[in-house]
Amino acid sequence: MKINIKHVAQLANLKLTAEEEKTFEKQLGEVLEYVSQLDKVNTEKIEPIGHITGLENVGREDVAAPSLTQEDAIGQAAKIHNGFVAVDAIFDENDE
């Protein structure tokens, strides 16, 4: 199995160096080869196990409870502006 490293790195939003691409391609190839042994297991009639606990539809009453202040909630952001998290613009001013 050969991985398209550049494509996967783009999906994962990771910037890899050329050297990392090379190393990961080799190492991930080895791991995928190792895990391919699962092909030997017959799982034709087996349901995948979605969740180990068997719990279903766990909820709580929809009642407001004390929570973080706005200040605490955004206090770790790299940039804050007027009580908001500030990010670089993603659209051009000229975009409609």
Place this chain on the structure above:
Amino acid sequence: MMDITDLTIKDASSLLTSKEVKAEELAKAFLERTISLNKKLNSFITVTEDEALEQARKVDELIADKQPLSPLAGIPIGLKDLFSTKGTKTTAASKVLENYIPPYDATVVTKLRDANAVFIGKTNLDAFAHGSSGENSDFGHTRNPYDLERVPGGSSSGSATSVAASQVLAATATDTGGSIRLPASFCNLVGIKPTYGRVSRYGIIAMASSLDAIGHLTKTVYDNALMLNVTAGKDEMDATTSPNKPDDYVSEIEKGVDGVKIGLPKEYFKDLKGDVKDLIMKAVKKLESLGAKVEEISLPNTEYGIATYYIIQPSEVSSNLARYDGIRFGNRRTSFGAEAKRRIMLGTFTLSSGYYDAYYLKAMKVRRLMREDFTKSFHEVDVIIAPTSPTPPFKIGEKMSDPLSMYLSDIFTPTINLAGVPSLNVPCGFLDGLPMGMQIIGPDFSEKLLYQVGHAYEQETKWYEKKPKID
């Protein structure tokens, strides 16, 4: 003052309540030891001296005031640096979070605070809990107190070293594929990986959400049970916690093993090295002499454990680590270390369009077969005993250049996370001066029984009395 390296939680608690020692004195003694040994061991990322002394003084006031106290009141503990602590840096041992200060506590931290435990600091780990040796920390590796040239096991490396070196009396930890049990085995400690959903995951930095189990490391089985009495239970903030009421894990700990049926899974023993096998069989014989019945069993899908784990775990890792965008908190994604990047890449691939069915879905089917192996066995036997690690602790650097060989050092532990059942590592002796442990595995929510079996064995052997020589 007494030699603090001899203490257990049980001893320290009785010294405090009988007023032979003040909580502040105890905290000072452990802080001093923590700070003086940290250069050598690198078990702590952050030491919270002021907070510890403040918590200890509060305990002294409660004692003077004759208030009822938890058995953990005044007990110096370490918190794995994955556990969110309000106002105290929580790094996950990664540069991504090197300056991150959580605005809230993990549920387990709140429970330990309410029990008036004393927080000595935040312990080192493999970054984001990715590793079996502690060497993947972005803040330097931790050393094994029993041999400074060897690894303490990971990912809860600092938690294990800090307890084994008596810098604290207990430390919190997490176990996704062996991260509590392997370091417990490598450092002569008792480590519990509770049933999935027994202890809340809320506020603990997630690794692989369907596998993460929250536990702790102590010197004795009794101490371990005391701590689970505080941390276990349903949490509104974690929908996967069980609504079943936790047991009192301490009350009948001395029940013994008379008539307890122990299963030995042949798949775990077939390739085991002679001296490791001898050590575990000696322990099993000891339990037999105390009245347990032993039989061989089979867990036929064991051989697929690591392969299944190395699909499910990185898949969930890649999803959980997607939140680190460098915008709302933490640094940018370029700060991830090599192992995190490797797992993000692997998991992104196995979840990607066209490959999901072949990898993740297939693994979730095999996972069901593994769980069934265990549930079937527990119709025949009460507990299962298996090795925790195929070898004693290995040398620092030995496996760093070969990720697959590092992944395989966890060969006996991840299957238990896949099955979701609880497992307790108990020390079972030494090989050439290096600690070895065994795991006692039980059905869902059987922690009480695991502690009874572990305690019965420990009373006969008392391996915890063999302390490391580091001073």
